[in-house]
Amino acid sequence: MKPAATVTSFPRRDLLKTGGALLIGFAIRGAAPAQEAEGVAVVLGPDQPDPKRLDTWIAIHADNTATIFIGFVELGQGCSTALLQLAAEELDLEMSQVNSIRLESHTMPNQGGTVASASIARGGPRIRSAAAEARQALLKMAAQKLQTPVERLTVAKGVVAVAGDPKKSVTYGELVGGKPFNLPYTGRAPLKPARDYKIVGTRIPRRDIPDKAAGKYVHMQHVRVAGMLHGRVVRPRGQGTYGNGARVISVDERSVADIPGVRVIRKRDFVGVVAANEWDAVRAARQLKVVWDQPAALPGAAGMHQQMRAAKTTDRVVLNKGDISAAFHGAAHMISGTYQGPYQSHAPFGPNCALADVKADSALVLCSTQNIYDTRNKIAAVLGLAVQRVAIRYYEGSGTYGHSCYDDAAEAAAILSQEAKQPVRLQFMRWDEHGWDNFGPAHLADVRVASDASGKILAYEYHGWQHDWMITETSQQLALGTPAAESSGPISQEISAFNLGAMYAIPNMHLVNHRVDGVRGYLKGSFLRSPLDLSIAFASEQTIDQVAFLVGMDPYEFRKHNMKDEHWLGVLNAVAQAARWTPRKAGARPDARIANGRGIALGTHISSYAAAVADIEVDRETGKIVAKHIYGALDAGLGVNPAFMENQISGMLVQATSRMLKEEVTFSNTNVTSLDWNSYPILRFEECPAVTAVVVQHLDQPSSGGGEEVLGPAAAAIANALFDATGVRLREYPLTPARVLSALRRK
Helix, strand or coil, rough: CCCCCCECCCCCCHHHHHHCCCCCCCCCCCCHHCECCCCCCCCCCCCCCCCHHHCCEEECCCCEEEECCCCCCCCCCCCCHHHHHHHHHHHCCCHHEECCCCCCCCCCCCCCCCCCCCHHHHHHHHHHHHHHHHHHHHHHHHHHHCCCHHHHHEECCCCCEECCCEEEEEHHHHHHHCCCCCCCCCCCCCCCCCCCCCCCCCCCCCCHHHHHHHHHCCCCCEEEEEEEEEEEEHHHCCCCCCEEEEEEEEEEEHHHHCCCCCCEEEEEEEEEEEEECCCHHHHHHHHHHEEEECCCCCCEEEEEEEEHHHHHCEEEEEEEEECCCHHCCCCEEEEEEEECCCCEECCCCCCCEEEEEECCCEEEECCCCHHHHHHHHHHHHCCCCHHEEEEEEEEECCCCCCCHHHHHHHHHHHHHHHHHCCCCCEEEEEHHHHHHHCCECCCEEEEEEEEECCCCCCEEEEEEEEEEECCCCCHHHHHCCCCCECCCCCHHHHCCCCCCCCCCCCEEEEEEEEEEECCCCCCEECEECCCCCCCHHHHHHCCCCCHHHHHHCHHHHHHCCCCCHHHHHHHHHHHHCCCCCCCCCCCCCCCCCCEEEEEEEECCCCCCCEEEEEEEEEECCCCCCEEEEEEEEECCCCCCCCCHHHHHHHHHHHHHHHHHHHCCCCCCCEEEECCCCCCCCCCCCHHHHEEEECCCCCCCCCCCCCCCCCHHHHCCCCCCCCHHHHHCCEECCCCCHHHHHHHHHHH
16 A cells, blocks of 8 residues: 555635735737647548557657557546556666657557546556567567577667677667567567566656646647637527437527628538637627527426436346345344435536548548547548548547547537638537536435344345436537437446445345436436446445444444455555544534534445545534545556556545535526536635545556546545534435535434
8 A cells, every 4th residue: 555645725815825925927929838830731541550560559769769659548647658657667668768649540549438447457458568569579689680599688778688798789779760560469478577567656757747837738729720710609508408409490690790701600400600710709609699499398407306216217137136125124224215416517627629620521620539539430420521531639628537528529610610611620618518518417326225233234225217328419419410319338327236335245235227218308418537436326335324323333344344355445444544534433423513524435436446534524504514634545456657546536536525515417497507617616726625545556466447436435425424523414416505404404
């Protein structure tokens, strides 16, 4: 276990008071360093590089450096550096000798989406194995050139030398620099054992941070190209049901006639504007008069969960173990409850943006995405071009944490460019981003847990309701009339045995997933960081806590009492140790106005192991909860870079606090009504808790997910801390002051 990393909040106002002065300076220039014009030339080639060829993954240069071709995108998680660590380790190169290039279709391997914390778990083995195979090939070349058996060769910094005769050496660059390997990628080369690691497992600084800190990093929102137009979409302020999309009744182009040079673009129900000047496009999008058909087809936020329960569902028994009925019948203690989780938004700070240059027979789209090849398929379908004639070039956006509107923006830019016959930079407005997001789906849960008199859990039952994820982007739906449809299949779209009860040794379990039809009567939904896991942990771990309370056991000791898996025990003990947990029965707090509470919880996403402790304060008069300190522990197998994992844990703890205390999409019977930061509040800087991140390291085990797993237990720990502070439980989040006060009055 690595030492805990603690971050304590320090309000900016206090910093300014301490400094005694604030100096503001500025300079005027044509463009900021991160806003230089970007070339649009692209070479279209084969559909995608052949993953069975070693040259698809690695190139060795004459200067003894290597380029590693990585198919995963940098989203702020540090994978663009961590994957280079794996390659450098296997190649016996230093980090200064390895690099990568901008991710682009036709030149980078298709490694699938950067989703489900997969960049290291799925991408790492392929990069690592390719590097090992390249090293093996280079050693064979060196053995032939040096006329020495491979067994007598050593490698350091890309220099192959004969053991005992260091003057007899050759560099990788001299062996193959500038030329392809022309070898198949077999994946059979032996990997370096963990005991020999020099780079993997160390705290190498992230490659992208210096430019980001200096304002030189080129985010998607910064990119400009010569001759481009600025574009905006025009839609109702807030989406209605996913199935209905948005239907145009009429468009009055005369309403923007006073804005010179503005063009109104319409394709079926897709409406947008383009102009040479960005402010003209913004004004036109605001001013254009469009009459929309907005049927009252939503249940409203207050009626959504009742609609889910009453809906006809597709049911699947996820797990049925033991005799659940007999176990509940003979139990000494039993608790049941219903829990509700809302839609929540991706809400990136900078609305999504894309730039498209569409020609008669080809297209280049510069955009943010989590999967360049999937985005390419979508763009090709919208434009009516062959997939091979569309190129996608990746630029990092302002943060996404799941499937936000990046594909929607890319499609919109492509449609506008195709119609305008010029490059178009399209950026969403705040009301577009908030109102037309692919929200993290809402969840309804019925939970029942029973134990014997000694505190052993005998039975566990969970029924979960939610809909699947959208697959038809709004731009395509409006422009082509493509029907709304949902995906199915991924484990993270529904309840699973792994994040429901797998952490405990329970002999009798019954888990049922109830899938509702999300096309009719619901909002667009897709994966939001740690999808469903907050709702699942919120429901499950509160119920576990309630059983501990009935038994009269400390919440931490009760969980240990019911666990056998060493990974779950490892994170539970690690977070309790970091938080200096003192055993006691929860809920025994005095009735002072400011009540202090502490909660603990376990949870995960789909692969790793996580636990959290939350220390909070509750104002009984206002109902406001203040998160004071959140602790998170994560076991994700091999942590390639523990510092990156600590960063991820810290971010998850803050985001879980925001989502548990503040975030909720609101909507009426016709449309979404939370369209800005006032109607969809998030945690402010001064409200951030101190955070402590603990990495449980296993150098000899495969890497698993490290970017989502702590969110669920952190959210549940906050809910359990509320009970510890006040003796009341909330069955619906976010834990707003109004809901807290209502619960206190009912106590």
